[in-house]
Structure formats: C-alpha cells, structure tokens
Amino acid sequence: MRVCILYDSKHGTTEKVARAIKEAIEEYASVEVKRVSEVTTLGDCELVIVGTPIYYEKPLKSILEFLEKHSEELEKKKVAIFIVCFAVAFRSLVRWHIQNHYIKPLKERIRGEIVGTLMLRGGIGNIGEGEIEKAKRWAFRLLDF
Ligand SMILES: Cc1cc2nc3c(=O)[nH]c(=O)nc-3n(C[C@H](O)[C@H](O)[C@H](O)COP(=O)(O)O)c2cc1C
Structure with a gap:
C-alpha cells in the first residue's frame, strides 16, 4: 500500500508525529512524509494521512487550503486525519468543541x-511518548493487509 503522510507544523510537534507514524508503518507500506507546502500532486498515494496542529481554535490555514486545492484528487483516496492540540487534555469536557471547531472544518x-x-x-515542540505510541497504533490499524 502506498501511504502519503502530509502535515504542517509551526513548532515541530506535528512533524514529530508524522515522522513517528512513518517509522511505525514503513516496514509494511511504501511511505513518504512531506510538509504540505512541498506537495504538488498526490500521485499514486492510496492512503493520505493529513496532520495539523490547532492554533487560535482552527486547523492551520495551509492545511485547509491544501485540502481545498486537492479536493478532486482526494475524492479518489482513502483519507485519515490527525490533529495535535492542547484541548485534548480536557477530554470529555471539550469533546463537542473539538469535533465542531477542530475536526469539522x-x-x-x-x-x-x-x-x-x-x-x-x-505541547509546543514536544509531545509525550504515550501520544506518539497512540499515533503509531492508529496508523498501523489504517493499513490494509
Ligand atoms: C499561539 C498558540 C495558540 C494555540 N491555540 C490553540 C487552540 O486554540 N486550541 C488548542 O487546543 N491548542 C492550541 N495551541 C496548542 C498547539 O496546537 C499545540 O501546542 C501543538 O502541539 C503545536 O503543534 P506544532 O508544534 O506542530 O505547531 C496553541 C499553541 C500556541 C503556541
């Protein structure tokens, strides 16, 4: 399976997650990881994993624009999304908020x-090992065997 992990990141946290995911699945799939600004076409990617941090209550503009620009290409792909933010720390208290403001757009x-x-x-440039492990397990489950 051909997997493209595409992300943007201001302080490197989302990039760390993207690279950890690559490490977790590259034994089982052909994987490339790129910042969205480096992507011109999605080519033969079958699964596109898109990652963004949240700033001021929104996913990064570069990611939203990327999804709009490549919407026709993405229509033919499997897509998975991950977000990285502070608010997840508040768990069920902010679940609705996260779904409506962070995931929905x-x-x-x-x-x-x-x-x-x-x-x-x-965090800002850092992320716990537990979260990294969660991301790796999640990505592994996305693969078609
Ligand atoms: C200026 C600033 C604004 C932020 N705004 C939000 C926010 O509105 N909601 C949230 O849950 N996290 C917010 N965060 C937390 C970031 O999403 C989090 O630190 C993320 O891991 C940063 O990822 P990056 O290092 O890939 O840029 C903010 C962080 C900063 C520094």
Whole structure:
C-alpha cells in the first residue's frame, strides 16, 4: 500500500508525529512524509494521512487550503486525519468543541473516504511518548493487509 503522510507544523510537534507514524508503518507500506507546502500532486498515494496542529481554535490555514486545492484528487483516496492540540487534555469536557471547531472544518473539505480521525495532546515542540505510541497504533490499524 502506498501511504502519503502530509502535515504542517509551526513548532515541530506535528512533524514529530508524522515522522513517528512513518517509522511505525514503513516496514509494511511504501511511505513518504512531506510538509504540505512541498506537495504538488498526490500521485499514486492510496492512503493520505493529513496532520495539523490547532492554533487560535482552527486547523492551520495551509492545511485547509491544501485540502481545498486537492479536493478532486482526494475524492479518489482513502483519507485519515490527525490533529495535535492542547484541548485534548480536557477530554470529555471539550469533546463537542473539538469535533465542531477542530475536526469539522477538515472533514468538510474532504470528499474522499475518511477512514480515521485521531486527536492528540501536544505541547509546543514536544509531545509525550504515550501520544506518539497512540499515533503509531492508529496508523498501523489504517493499513490494509
Ligand atoms: C499561539 C498558540 C495558540 C494555540 N491555540 C490553540 C487552540 O486554540 N486550541 C488548542 O487546543 N491548542 C492550541 N495551541 C496548542 C498547539 O496546537 C499545540 O501546542 C501543538 O502541539 C503545536 O503543534 P506544532 O508544534 O506542530 O505547531 C496553541 C499553541 C500556541 C503556541
């Protein structure tokens, strides 16, 4: 299976997750990881994993624009999304808020099949090992064997 992990990141946390996911699945799939600004086409990617941090209550603009720009291509792909933010620390208290303000703007822009959604608690340039492990297990489950 050909997997593209596409992300943007201001302080490196989301990038760490993207690279950890690659490490977890590269034994089982052909994987590339890129910042969205480096992507011109999705080519033969079968599964596209898109990662964004949340800033000021929104996913990064670069990610939203990327999803809009590539919406036709994404229509034919499996898509999975992950977000990295502080709010996940508050668990059920903010579940509605996360779904409506953080996840919904991403889902609204994806016409392809959404096969997974993951929310991670991230700091500014750092993230706990537990969250990294969660991301690795999640990505592994996305693969078609
Ligand atoms: C200026 C600033 C604004 C932020 N705004 C939010 C926010 O609105 N909601 C939230 O849950 N996390 C917020 N965060 C937390 C980031 O999403 C989190 O630290 C993330 O791991 C940063 O990822 P990055 O290092 O890949 O940029 C904010 C962080 C900073 C520094």
